[in-house]
Amino acid sequence: MADERPRWREDFPVRWDEDNYMTRRELAKFLTLGSGLLAGVNVLIAFIGLTGRAPAPPVTRIAAADEVAPGGSFLFRYPTGDDPCILVRDASGTFEAFSQVCTHLSCAVVHQPDVPALACPCHKGSFSTRDGRPLAGPPTRRLPRIVIEQRGADLVATGIEV
Amino acid sequence: MSELAFFIDYSRCIGCQACVQACEECDTHRGRSLIHLDTIERRDSVQTAPQVCMHCEDPICAQVCPADAIKQTAEGVVQSSLKPRCIGCSNCVLACPFGVPKYDGGVDQMMKCDMCYDRTSTGRRPMCATVCPSGALAFTTIEEIMRTRQGRAVNDWQFGDQHVRTKVFVLVPTEVTRVHVAVIPLSALRRSQPPADPYDVAALLEAH
Numbered sequence: 001m002a003d004e005r006p007r008w009r010e011d012f013p014v015r016w017d018e019d020n021y022m023t024r025r026e027l028a029k030f031l032t033l034g035s036g037l038l039a040g041v042n043v044l045i046a047f048i049g050l051t052g053r054a055p056a057p058p059v060t061r062i063a064a065a066d067e068v069a070p071g072g073s074f075l076f077r078y079p080t081g082d083d084p085c086i087l088v089r090d091a092s093g094t095f096e097a098f099s100q101v102c103t104h105l106s107c108a109v110v111h112q113p114d115v116p117a118l119a120c121p122c123h124k125g126s127f128s129t130r131d132g133r134p135l136a137g138p139p140t141r142r143l144p145r146i147v148i149e150q151r152g153a154d155l156v157a158t159g160i161e162v
Numbered sequence: 163m164s165e166l167a168f169f170i171d172y173s174r175c176i177g178c179q180a181c182v183q184a185c186e187e188c189d190t191h192r193g194r195s196l197i198h199l200d201t202i203e204r205r206d207s208v209q210t211a212p213q214v215c216m217h218c219e220d221p222i223c224a225q226v227c228p229a230d231a232i233k234q235t236a237e238g239v240v241q242s243s244l245k246p247r248c249i250g251c252s253n254c255v256l257a258c259p260f261g262v263p264k265y266d267g268g269v270d271q272m273m274k275c276d277m278c279y280d281r282t283s284t285g286r287r288p289m290c291a292t293v294c295p296s297g298a299l300a301f302t303t304i305e306e307i308m309r310t311r312q313g314r315a316v317n318d319w320q321f322g323d324q325h326v327r328t329k330v331f332v333l334v335p336t337e338v339t340r341v342h343v344a345v346i347p348l349s350a351l352r353r354s355q356p357p358a359d360p361y362d363v364a365a366l367l368e369a370h
Contacts, residue, residue, distance in 0.1 A: 014224040016233035016241065023246045 057159040062087055062097070064153050073111035075100065078146055078157045084108060085146050087155070088129045090116060095155060097146035098132045104139040118143065164303050168277060168291065169315055170212060171333040174298035177201075177210035181290035181299055188278065188289055194266065196242075196275045197290050203361050212299055214290065215240060215262045215275035216317075217329035223254035223263050223274070231272075238329045239279050243272040259321045259343070277330075307333070314338065321345055 013019050062076045074087040076097075084100040088111050098118065100108045107122035117135060118127040125137030132143035147159040177199065185195040198213040221240045224232035231247035232254060234240050243254075243263075248271045254263040255272065263274040278288035282301070291301035300307065307315055315331040316338065322345030334341060359365070 012230040014221060014232070014234050016235045019230075019233060021230070025246050 060157045062148065062155045062157055065095070065150055065155050066153070068095070071113040071116075073113070076157070079160065085157070086111060086118065087146075087148070088116075088118070090129060095148055095150070096129060096132075097148045097157065098127070098143040099146065099160075101143075102139060103134070103141040103143060104137070109143070164305065166282075166285075166287075166301055166303060168214065168217075168288070168330040169300045169302065169307050169333060170214065170330060171298050171300070171311060171313075172211045173333070174296045175199075175210050175212055176296050176298070177208060178295060180293040180295060181212055184289040184293040185275075190280060191242075191273060194273065196264075196273055198261070198264075204363060205361050205366065212290070212294075213260060213262065214288075214299070214330060215277065216260050216319075216326075217277060219327045219329065222257045222259070222326075226253045226257040228253060235279070235283075237283070239277050239282070240274075241279065242274050242276045245269075245271055248272055259319070259324070259326065304331075307331075312336075316341060319343065 010018075011021070058079050060076075060078050062078070063074050068074045068087060068089045070089050070093050071091050072089055076085050076087060077083055078085045078097075085097055086100045086109065087095060087097045089095050098109075102109050102120040102122065102125055104120065104123060104125050107120050109118040109120045109125075109127060111129070112119045115126075116129045118129055118132070119125070120127075120137065120139070123138050125139040126135040127133065127139065127143050128135055132145050134140060134142060145161045146157050147161060148155050149158050150156075179199060181197050182195045182199050185197045186193060196215075200211045200213055202209040202211055217238055217240050219238065221232065221234055224234060224240060227243075228251060229247045229249045231243040231249070232240065233244065250265060250267075250270045250272065252265045252272065254274075255265050263272050265271075266273050278286075278290075282288055287301040288299075291299045294300070304315060311333055313333045314336045316334055317328045317331045318340040319326040319328065320340055320342045322343075324345075332341065
């Protein structure tokens with residue numbers, strides 16, 4: 001009996017497990033419900049992003065202001081102990097702080113006071129010490145800036161601007 | 163112990179309609195019973211016979227379906243028609259030798275017994291077999307049936323020249339190994355006037 005099965009029977013089998021045909025309506029239903037679900041999840045994510053509040057960044061003491069000479073730099077960690085940052089003081093005495101993680105491939109940038117710049121030794125990337133923008137090399141995004149504030153004799157970090 | 167199977171013992175049926183009511187309760191086709199409780203020679207007898215789908219090994223209803231709407235599962239259960247596919251042509255209604263599939267005009271679809279696939283596929287008994295008070299419908303093992311019943315459980319049928327094997331067993335006298343059903347060709351009926359059926363209730367009502 002099975003040997004006499006006509007060719008068309010393979011496309012329209014009686015056995016359920018051999019049946020791979022999907023009707024147009026089933027496909028349309030799948031596409032509609034799938035797209036609806038995707039859109040709904042996007043709206044939900046946007047809603048959470050708009051209304052959800054990120055926890056306030058910690059306030060951390062970095063160093064005493066007079067520990068860093070003009071043209072010098074100081075390494076610290078902010079906001080957690082796993083996030084290396086660099087504090088730089090330019091010749092005029094202004095403080096700026098940035099993440100020390102290069103935005104190209106996450107090498108640690110080093111301060112070059114004579115340029116002045118924050119240079120990444122891995123691929124010769126270079127960032128401005130004034131605002132962290134990439135000046136040369138492969139990086140295209142600027143270094144996250146650490147907001148610092150002077151409280152009495154101490155410098156404290158109060159937030160991050162990505 | 164062999165696997166669970168469905169057994170019909172027509173002689174035990176008492177016509178209580180419990181199976182019909184239980185079938186109606188099912189959520190997958192609520193309000194519509196898919197088991198047929200047939201009367202046998204109603205003028206002279208109160209005998210009734212329940213008819214569930216026999217689940218043929220080579221289901222003719224699925225073979226004749228032009229819309230590819232009737233499917234047989236790996237367990238051999240022949241499903242009711244698939245709603246997106248059934249075109250309501252009633253080919254299966256005409257083809258089934260047991261008279262199981264019925265066309266439902268309300269939903270424009272053929273609906274038939276699927277041996278409570280939602281229940282039996284998870285090891286539970288079909289609704290009708292759970293409620294039958296006389297054991298006319300039983301969902302158990304062949305060993306249990308042989309131990310508790312007289313006669314023989316067969317699933318071989320002969321309709322004229324057509325041999326049919328079914329998943330569902332019926333209990334018959336021990337000497338019977340295959341149920342033979344005489345088939346009268348339509349051409350023979352047309353040539354001669356069919357004999358008057360003494361059990362034709364409609365004719366009886368007209369006569370009075």
